[in-house]
Amino acid sequence: xxxxxxxxxxxxxxxxxxxxxxxxxxxxxxxxxxxxxxxxxxxxxxxxxxxxxxxxxxxxxxxxxxxxxxxxxxxxxxxxxxxxxxxxxxxxxxxxxxxxxxxxxxxxxxxxxxxxxxxxxxxxxxxxxxxxxxxxxxxxxxxxxxxxxxxxxxxxxxxxxxxxxxxxxxxxxxxxxxxxxxxxxxxxxxxxxxxxxxxxxxxxxxxxxxxxxxxxxxxxxxxxxxxxxxxxxxxxxxxxxxxxxxxxxxxxxxxxxxxxxxxxxxxxxxxxxxxxxxxxxxxxxxxxxxxxxxxxxxxxxxxxxxxxxxxxxxxxxxxxxxxxxxxxxxxxxxxxxxxxxxxxxxxxxxxxxxxxx
Amino acid sequence: xxxxxxxxxxxxxxxxxxxxxxxxxxxxxxxxxxxxxxxxxxxxxxxxxxxxxxxxxxxxxxxxxxxxxxxxxxxxxxxxxxxxxxxxxxxxxxxxxxxxxxxxxxxxxxxxxxxxxxxxxxxxxxxxxxxxxxxxxxxxxxxxxxxxxxxxxxxxxxxxxxxxxxxxxxxxxxxxxxxxxxxxxxxxxxxxxxxxxxxxxxxxxxxxxxxxxxxxxxxxxxxxxxxxxxxxxxxxxxxxxxxxxxxxxxxxxxxxxxxxxxxxxxxxxxxxxxxxxxxxxxxxxxxxxxxxxxxxxxxxxxxxxxxxxxxxxxxxxxxxxxxxxxxxxxxxxxxxxxxxxxxxxxxxxxxxxxxxxxxxxxxxxxxxxxxxxxxxxxxxxxxxxxxxxxxxxxxxxxxxxxxxxxxxxxxxxx
Numbered sequence: 001x002x003x004x005x006x007x008x009x010x011x012x013x014x015x016x017x018x019x020x021x022x023x024x025x026x027x028x029x030x031x032x033x034x035x036x037x038x039x040x041x042x043x044x045x046x047x048x049x050x051x052x053x054x055x056x057x058x059x060x061x062x063x064x065x066x067x068x069x070x071x072x073x074x075x076x077x078x079x080x081x082x083x084x085x086x087x088x089x090x091x092x093x094x095x096x097x098x099x100x101x102x103x104x105x106x107x108x109x110x111x112x113x114x115x116x117x118x119x120x121x122x123x124x125x126x127x128x129x130x131x132x133x134x135x136x137x138x139x140x141x142x143x144x145x146x147x148x149x150x151x152x153x154x155x156x157x158x159x160x161x162x163x164x165x166x167x168x169x170x171x172x173x174x175x176x177x178x179x180x181x182x183x184x185x186x187x188x189x190x191x192x193x194x195x196x197x198x199x200x201x202x203x204x205x206x207x208x209x210x211x212x213x214x215x216x217x218x219x220x221x222x223x224x225x226x227x228x229x230x231x232x233x234x235x236x237x238x239x240x241x242x243x244x245x246x247x248x249x250x251x252x253x254x255x256x257x258x259x260x261x262x263x264x265x266x267x268x269x270x271x272x273x274x275x276x277x278x279x280x281x282x283x284x285x286x287x288x289x290x291x292x293x294x295x296x297x298x299x300x301x302x303x304x305x306x307x308x309x310x311x312x313x314x315x316x317x318x319x320x321x322x323x324x325x326x327x328x329x330x331x332x333x334x335x336x337x338x339x340x341x342x343x344x345x346x347x348x349x350x351x352x353x354x355x356x357x
Numbered sequence: 358x359x360x361x362x363x364x365x366x367x368x369x370x371x372x373x374x375x376x377x378x379x380x381x382x383x384x385x386x387x388x389x390x391x392x393x394x395x396x397x398x399x400x401x402x403x404x405x406x407x408x409x410x411x412x413x414x415x416x417x418x419x420x421x422x423x424x425x426x427x428x429x430x431x432x433x434x435x436x437x438x439x440x441x442x443x444x445x446x447x448x449x450x451x452x453x454x455x456x457x458x459x460x461x462x463x464x465x466x467x468x469x470x471x472x473x474x475x476x477x478x479x480x481x482x483x484x485x486x487x488x489x490x491x492x493x494x495x496x497x498x499x500x501x502x503x504x505x506x507x508x509x510x511x512x513x514x515x516x517x518x519x520x521x522x523x524x525x526x527x528x529x530x531x532x533x534x535x536x537x538x539x540x541x542x543x544x545x546x547x548x549x550x551x552x553x554x555x556x557x558x559x560x561x562x563x564x565x566x567x568x569x570x571x572x573x574x575x576x577x578x579x580x581x582x583x584x585x586x587x588x589x590x591x592x593x594x595x596x597x598x599x600x601x602x603x604x605x606x607x608x609x610x611x612x613x614x615x616x617x618x619x620x621x622x623x624x625x626x627x628x629x630x631x632x633x634x635x636x637x638x639x640x641x642x643x644x645x646x647x648x649x650x651x652x653x654x655x656x657x658x659x660x661x662x663x664x665x666x667x668x669x670x671x672x673x674x675x676x677x678x679x680x681x682x683x684x685x686x687x688x689x690x691x692x693x694x695x696x697x698x699x700x701x702x703x704x705x706x707x708x709x710x711x712x713x714x715x716x717x718x719x720x721x722x723x724x725x726x727x728x729x730x731x732x733x734x735x736x737x738x739x740x741x742x743x744x745x746x747x748x749x750x751x752x753x754x755x756x757x758x759x760x761x762x763x764x765x766x767x768x769x770x771x
Contacts, residue, residue, distance in 0.1 A: 059498070250665075281570075283497075285568065289658055
């Protein structure tokens with residue numbers, strides 16, 4: 001075999017080899033009819049952003065986690081820079097079809113100093129003391145959603161609570177009054193929880209009231225955390241709305257869960273919360289896929305913040321998704337995230353902003 | 358003294374025999390391999406270990422390149438510059454130490470020296486995480502830059518691996534046959550480079566250019582496979598090409614080279630081998646995607662974790678690797694069991710054993726991995742990629758087989 005013959009043959013078939021790239025997946029999204037679960041309807045839902053700034057500087061948190069060994073390290077073993085810590089919490093006000101309004105708290109943030117400050121600013125402390133808040137939902141036991149549990153319990157230790165069944169052992173201990181604060185930025189809780197505790201799992205849909213349900217998803221997250229509780233609402237004449245802490249299962253998972261399982265599940269009206277996409281303002285081509293996927297559901301109102309990633313929200317809006325803009329209220333808080341200072345597009349619902357579905 | 362390719366390569370020349378009874382030799386080797394796997398994993402890779410290189414992509418990119426370098430040494434360079442005498446007489450532990458050290462040295466020079474430090478600093482931003490951090494701006498952060506650079510290294514390795522396999526097995530000594538080592542190895546290796554770099558540019562660079570905000574369309578076209586793959590991610594092309602590499606190893610270790618050995622005359626042998634490997638790779642990917650659809654419902658555009666098209670493409674590689682590890686262990690440690698069987702029968706039995714035990718291995722990994730290896734719980738965890746572990750185990754298998762004559766259970770025939 002002469003080398004020249006070999007090369008000629010090789011060149012002649014290079015086009016054929018290149019065709020291999022055109023062999024695509026045969027998968028097609030098999031559209032299904034909506035499921036049968038029917039948990040009723042509500043008139044409206046108002047979500048108030050108590051705080052979405054879980055930390056104030058991405059680089060500082062990133063450095064803390066990296067020094068501890070990376071994003072797979074146990075969250076209770078990372079030494080965090082304490083002045084960087086904030087927290088995530090939202091007040092959810094649900095108006096039933098008869099006009100009665102119930103209040104719920106989603107998550108309890110991270111730094112007790114910060115959570116005490118934002119709770120006082122929005123009157124959450126008084127609502128808890130007066131037992132105006134019906135239930136606390138802990139979406140998941142990540143640092144920024146759960147480490148500040150003392151800030152809630154010190155005002156209402158017997159509050160009814162939904163808690164993810166996959167939470168870490170230390171997170172259950174924290175509920176009972178453990179102290180892990182020897183490690184900087186790690187929590188303590190001097191007020192053990194005394195109220196009803198509903199530990200959620202994937203087996204069932206937890207109906208909270210007519211038109212409102214909680215679904216637990218066993219989804220992976222970082223820092224050895226798993227699972228997230230998600231709130232679903234069915235708004236009369238509009239469709240389904242999801243309210244999330246971080247949305248670790250993925251917004252498309254939530255929309256598809258509704259599509260598969262809920263009555264009229266193809267009608268998705270909106271969402272609020274962290275969508276866990278470009279968490280540290282990083283980008284991956286798969287985030288473009290999420291924009292494409294969400295567009296296919298024709299949502300009417302998307303309220304996002306926290307771990308969504310500012311750049312995802314901006315890019316999604318440019319692609320035509322109905323991103324709800326926030327205001328400049330967050331600028332009046334005693335601390336403002338470094339990214340918020342550098343951005344002006346207000347594609348986030350920031351601290352102090354509200355949205356009604 | 359270097360060998361001529363007209364002569365037999367060391368791997369063709371050497372003859373191995375079990376040191377004890379076949380079962381005992383195989384089991385001892387299995388035990389040594391398992392012990393080595395745990396030791397290396399816990400020292401170098403595990404998040405609970407010392408160096409914590411399982412990030413996971415940093416570890417993945419490292420083991421895929423070292424595996425390729427191991428194969429280059431054995432199958433392209435015929436262990437140059439070491440003499441036959443050294444290969445015949447040196448203790449397997451000494452040979453293992455020397456060639457493993459060379460592997461690490463080549464990795465440091467080629468990947469960290471040339472790709473990371475020179476190209477990443479002076480040419481292409483994404484090959485160096487410090488450059489990414491400095492120039493990447495939006496779209497990059499300190500937690501993602503190391504993974505992004507590692508992903509780029511991993512992507513670069515795939516066409517190199519595929520084309521290397523084409524040359525090592527689909528060309529063999531048919532090209533540059535008159536050259537002695539190291540010229541023979543170098544000539545073939547340069548040919549690999551010439552083909553692999555354009556393949557990388559076509560199949561992976563569009564993904565890398567889309568890792569930034571805004572998308573770097575002036576230097577990389579948007580992923581052209583979006584419409585057919587339902588994702589912008591190059592996990593699609595990675596899935597097909599990586600499964601093609603794995604498919605070649607299936608043919609070698611399960612089916613005695615069939616069907617890729619049917620054509621003998623060049624250039625048809627090479628063309629048939631290359632196209633055939635892609636067809637086998639696509640089938641491995643496609644069949645698994647059907648199984649995933651059955652297990653987890655259909656994937657959807659923008660889905661995350663198990664519902665992500667990209668993750669599923671990538672997971673076909675992972676599952677194929679579970680089977681491959683078993684296929685290699687079976688063939689290298691216990692292959693003599695099958696020698697007297699009819700070739701079709703033994704191919705069927707070996708394939709069934711590899712698939713069944715491979716699935717059992719996967720079940721064991723995902724059930725006990727968090728406890729035994731310190732990996733993160735969950736099949737589709739974003740911080741988890743079992744292929745890193747699996748390729749590391751293949752590295753150790755190859756060191757034991759190619760460098761150490763399958764010591765301690767086997768030895769060179771006198």
